[in-house]
Amino acid sequence: MKLLRLYFFIALVSASLQADTIFLEGYGDKQPIRKTTAGNIDYFSASDFFHVIGGTCKWLAPENRLEVDLASHRLSFQLANPFFLRDSELRHLIYPPIYYVDDIYLPVDESLRLLEDILGQVLVYDRRQRALVATSSGNSIVRVTVEQKLNGILLEIVLTERLEYDVFVTEGNWINVTIIGGTVDIDQIARRRSLPQVRRIRAFQFENSAQVSIKMRGKVKEYHHNYAAAPHRIQISIEDLEFEPEELEGFADVQPKEYDAIDIIVIDAGxxxxxxxxxxxxxxxxxDVVLDISLRLEELLDRDLRFTPVLTRRKDMTVELEQRALIANDAxxxxxxxxxxxxxxxRKANGCETFFLAAATNDEARVTELLENSDFQLELPEASSGNKDLDFIVMDLLQTEYVHQSRQLAEIIQGCLQARLNIKSRGINQAGFAVLNRVNMPSVLVECAFISNKVEEKLLGQADFRQAITESIYQGIVHFAELYDREKEINAISR
Ligand SMILES: [Zn+2]
Structure with missing residues (x-):
């Protein structure tokens, strides 16, 4: 049974993989490492990677296990198993190693983070540039990238670690970023090909900070900055940059991103x-209840030509959380x-409630979170199944970029449930659900009613109540998609 599940998992993964290459910079010549992507997560070939950084790999076929000797440490990874051994210590990956073309592939970002101290060197993965940059110089400021977006320009300063920073604009269209405790290779940052949006990049090293200054080609009227992780980076988005007409060469070639409507809806029956x-x-x-609601929702969405529903399960079967996320991300x-x-x-607790993924802020939400994460905990060996660990795992890869939209979606769905159902509305809430943490899209978890409540259990047993729940969720999805489309339209006009 276990084996069968493994094969299913491998088949599922292999069917959707694409071969690709990333380059490791900073170990002599640029070294190619095979890469693949599954469910929007990048994985690299374990044997390529460890070979380049000086490790030795041994593949133990009968156990589907890869043993790596690296700098007096032994690492042991097993296919499809999120746990790995580092010497005798049990460690955990969110995304388990996958199989692809005769090799075991590891999730890039997580592997780098978990092996940082063994590698003795900080490696930063820059996904868009397909580069693994080793900062052998020990500098915390890795690179500056510039990208044209729909409404302006995105500048990113990639760092090896989280550092405090400050942004200010000075005369001559200079955007200056002071990075507290930052260290920079002045020549490396300044040396870069010319860009249509940027005239010059300069860097300064001070005693307790570093400064990166970027001279834009146009007037900087409005800008926003924020911090993002994986890789650590400071993002500065500049809106309404007024270009001097004679400097526009090459700029017109930049195509705005294709407009993406909300159409693929992943329905996950818990x-x-x-x-x-x-x-x-x-x-x-x-x-059984949630499968019935999910199938009803599939039917409603299917009838509406705007949407394509995708279900993580369509019958009574075990689907691990990794698989649910893979299905969602692959779709x-x-x-x-x-x-x-x-x-x-x-027993009196009752009502419907919609959650979005974020740190739980009250005890009741935390209890729901623990209950819903318990499938996941069953798979953890006892040593690491403490709630504290789980919180850590769940919050670690928090998809902050989707929190706002997820919250909005939760509000809208909850509003529809409240308007339609004759049960108490508990409002929206936030908690760290393992399943939501792994999907790369706005996501919510709907707790339709309390099965532990006598009255609501009876209601959940009735087809028309389940249909009412389904129609409310469907309405919520429709409202959200319409709202999102309107926002897109406004953005497109003001561009
Ligand atoms: Zn549940």
Whole structure:
């Protein structure tokens, strides 16, 4: 059974992989490393990578295991298993190693982070440039990139670690970024090909900080900055840059990004197979209720020509969280809606509630989070199944870029449920659900009602109540998609 599941997993992964190459910079010549992408996560060939950085690999076929000796450490990875051994210590990856063309592939960002101290060198993965940059000089400021976006220009300063910074604009269209505790290779940063938007880049090293100054070709009227992780970077977006006409050569070639409507909706029926989810006193099982609602939602979305529904399961079967995220990411879903019913030791607890992924801020949300994450915990060996660890794992890869949209989607769906259902509305809430953490799209988790509540268990057993829930969620998706389309239109006009 275990083996069968593994093969299913491998087949699922292999079918959607694409071969690609990234280059490791900073170890002599540029070294190619095979790369593939699954579910929007980049993986690199373990044997290529460890070979380039001076490790030795041994593949133990019967166990699907890869042993790596690297700088007096031994690492042991197993296919499709998120746990790996570092010497005798058990470590955990969010995305397990996958199989692709006779090799085991590891998630790039996570691997670099988990091996940082062994590597003895900070490696930064710059996905867009397909580069692994080793900062052998020990400088924390790695590179500056410039990109044309729909509404302006995006500048990114890639760092090896999180550092405090400050941005200010001075005369002559200079954008200056002071990075506290930053170190910079002045020549490396300044040396770069000419760009249509940027006239010059300069760097300064001070005793306790570094400064990167970027001279734009046009007037900087409005700009915003924020911090992003994986890789660590300071992002500065400049809107309404007024270009001097004679300097526009080459600029017109930059194409705006293709407009992407919200159409692929991933419906995730919680639990299933060996995981029943919550079970009511009357014997009603969460996995059956949520599958029924999911299939009804699929039908509604299917009938609406604007949408293409994708389900993570269409029958009573076990689907691990990794697989759910893979299905969603491979489908390039625009929204992810996970469907559950709630349960509580307090028999009176009742109502519907919609969650989005963020740190849980109250105890009730934390309890729901623990309950819904428990399928995932079952798979953790006892040593690392403490709640603290789980919180850490879940929050680690928090997709901050989708928090705003996820919250908006939660609000809209909850509004529709409240308007339609004759049960209490508990509003929206935030919690760290493992399943939402891995999908690269706005995502929500709907707790339709309490199966532990006698009245609501009875309601959940009725087809028309489940249909009412389904129609409310569908309405919410429609409203959100329309709102999003309108925003896009406004942005396109003001461009
Ligand atoms: Zn559930």
């Amino acid at each position: 639990h299933g197979g060996r995981y029943d989810g919550a079970v009511g006193k009357g014997g009603l099982r969460e996995k 390039r879903g625009d929204l992810f809606v996970s469907i559950h019913v709630n349960s509580s030791k307090k």
